[in-house]
Amino acid sequence: MLDIKFIRENKELITEGARKKHLKFDVEPLIKADDSRKKLLASIEEKRAEQNLVSSRLPQIADQEAKNVLFAEMKKLKEELQKEEEDLKGIMKEWQTLMLAVPNIPDISVPEGDNDESNKEVKVWGEIPKFDFPIKDHIEIMERLDLVDLDAGTKVAGFRGYFLKNEAAELEFAIWQLAVDLFREKHPEYSFMVVPSLVKRESLLGTGYLPQGEDEIYKTQDADYLAGTAEVATMSYYTDKILRKEDLPKKMLAFSPCFRREAGSYSKDTKGIMRVHEFYKFEQVILCEASHEESVKYHEELLLNSEGILQAMGIPYHVVANCGGDLGLGQVKKYDIEAWVPSQGKYRETHSCSYFHDFQARRLNIRYKDTEGKMRFVHSLNNTAIATPRVLIQLIENNQQADGSVKIPEGLRKYMGGKEFIGPVRSLKN
């Protein structure tokens, strides 16, 4: 959500921002609704002032005749007031709907473009491995080593279901442990959290996933939702809070299961563990002072933290600056980290790092007092620290060996009981 005053004063900026994000948005209906809102509100407040004034004088009036006249007048005033309040309610509903649809303005450095093909590579790390044998994809490698059971996954959990088994399960635990250790050692200012996935609608509205993303999110019979990221609960933890300036920035590393319906992606990545309905993620969240420079500074920090985790596992990756059409409603700028998938011959997304300025903080009402004692909304940012099982694809494929075994990256071995390889082949299904 943006400030209505800002919107009124910067119509061109908003329109230009929506264009860059390839969103259909017309600011005029909102301005019109706001005009009606202001006009009606002024009239209502005037009537209330009159009502309050008479009410405060009434007890001092002794003359019953005069009192009765006032009673009648007040009753009439009240009827008018009630009608206007009813009208305002209707206008406010429309106003709020329109306000929730206003996109945040993308940064000047965001590349132009409609979809991920226009994303711009900004960084490359690691050597793309060369194989002198025919490579396999993660599904084949994992099934041969009895690391995954996708048939059982489908049988038990349905489409996109999966069971991770044996060393794959161990690898997940190892990756989480690595992330925890890295943060504990290198970024001790981050507080660890385990946060709810089952959240209320307001939390998803507040973080900007609703109302426009209804199809993407699981909903329970109690009208709660299953969040697709720990960001939702971690941000909502601070709803309605007034933080002290000295406490900023707040840095969190939050773990949670994540649930995504993946509606509208039925033909994409239907095999394996690339795109699943249920996964686990450590998410970094930062709340900082309301300055663009601070946001940019921490945006880069979040990116480096995540790169550190991939580097510790020796997985080659690049970073792209997402183009306008690839940004969410509230995002100002976003980097994706994409790690190399040998069987596909391309980089695939493992991390998503974005900042929002005060877009989320306005919706969630998270504030602090600045140096002049003025209340301000905080800025918010977030980035994946590490998400499993998707990263197992890159981990396993890049480390596959000619005999079908998988070399465990050095950085993970101490969490795998010192083991260096997964293999030899345990079961040959096909």
Add this chain to the structure above:
RNA sequence: GGAGACGUCGCAUAGUGGUCUAGUGCGCUCGCUUGGAAAGCGAGUAAGGUGAAAGCCUUCGCGAGUUCAAAUCUCGCCGUCUCCGCCA
């Protein structure tokens, strides 16, 4: 699941129809005092909207209602606590 109690300005509490523009205590800020501090004394201490300003309006969990007038009365919802039941 059943019964009861409660939800007030950062925290604690007062307030049961107009004198509440919400009192008091704690905390916090500033000042006096002091060599410095503590104590003491004094002053201040919510947010939002609107306006050039003075001011005006809103908010006592949320929503609806009664009334000329609601923190206060009625109804619904949400939340917290206590007891009982059930379960680990």
